[in-house]
Amino acid sequence: MCTVSFVYANDSFLLTSNRDEKITRPSAIEPKIYQTESKKIIYPKDAKAGGTWFVVDEFGNAIILLNGGKTKHIPKEKYRLSRGIIVLELINSNAIVSTWKTIDLNDIEPFTLLVLEGQQPYQLQWSGDEKFTDKLEINQTYIWSSSTLYTPDIQQQRADWFVKYLNEKKEISAEKMKFFHKNTAPKDDKNGLIINRNNLYKTLSVTQAVISGNSVFVHHSDLIQDKDYSITF
Template identity: 35%
Template sequence: MCTVTYVSPAPGQFILTSNRDEAPSRGATRLVVEEKEGKRLIFPQDPAAGGTWIAVASNQRMVCLLNGAFEAHNRQTPYRLSRGIMVLESFAYANANAFFQRYDFNGIEPFTLILYDYGALWELRWDGREKFIRALDPRGTHIWSSATLYPADVRFRREQWFARWIENLSAFSVGAMLDFHLHAGDGDTWNDVVMNRGDIVRTVSITSLEKTESNLNFRYFDLLTANEQKAQMELTREEVESN
């Protein structure tokens, strides 16, 4: 997994959309809303390991996971910790920098992590040995494709699809971004944004996360069951004013 896009309709607001490409047996079963580390979290739960690939908290933090760092890697099992559990544990830290500097990433399979933290946008790549941290423009447009599934030429092609899509939009909206995540591509079922590689790996779900001035709106679409789940989290007055 997976394909992730980020756009910002207005300062302090964003729409992040994630296609999860996985074995169909690992499709998440439910959207979880729970208190964890003193914060209210919303996330779709991976039934295999209990972790997640995307989560948002009431303190305006969002974390989204992609497998792989820069290129496909040879797996060296067993790994110390699931990447999906790491996503949930990241919310125990006061801010993104504290997580980057203090968390023990040793023994975790390579990954790319996208974090939105109090108005700042970050990218963390871990190649199994080293951390690569990059600050991104929170008012920009961004797309990521998992390095484990998509080689560099396919990732570049997807960046072109996204750029053309953005050029033709009059405004950013959840509906417009879902349209991209459902329909973008050139007819290559192995590499279109909704992909299927012989039902061994396929796009099993689409998650839409919208941050407005006052709310976090979470929508989870299970493409295997055609089921949609929604959750909303209201930001406190102090959190809204911190934008």
């Protein structure tokens, strides 16, 4: 939920996400196939709230959640609904961006979404007061670091690592993107890609979707239990 990258390479979308959370949060349920009224979806389930930070459907659409909007906010004690539930509502709507424009986000904590719909990527943001919708370029690469955990300077530093890594590689693959998400700045427990902030906040997992047309493959590494899961439709 806190570091997300988007790369289009070899006719495939590579979407990779590191989930940074309080260590006290229960371990997520590994990715499984769920049948909705209209389609099949794959997602790891948040055991606490029942939502998710990472979901794909059988048609190659995807939503990845980051906590926080463009800038860091002061959280309230309680909100109306979990952001992970909003993610599921959007993927189940069968019209993600259109539904985004009308969905009620009143009393929902700020967040950012990377959306892939109809092979078109978008960035959707909720500030707590206002929605923002940005269409992204397929031939560009993007990385996001959650504003709730990373200052603007650190976000830029991580973006620099990302660009440097990509420039050093002749070809980009799913495995290379997983390597970046698991092994960048390994000695920096505070701001590296895998964090451990005094055993309070940790990177709990790395999840990746490889989408080529309607072909979808999901890989999930549970870093706490040291288990790997792979699943496809």
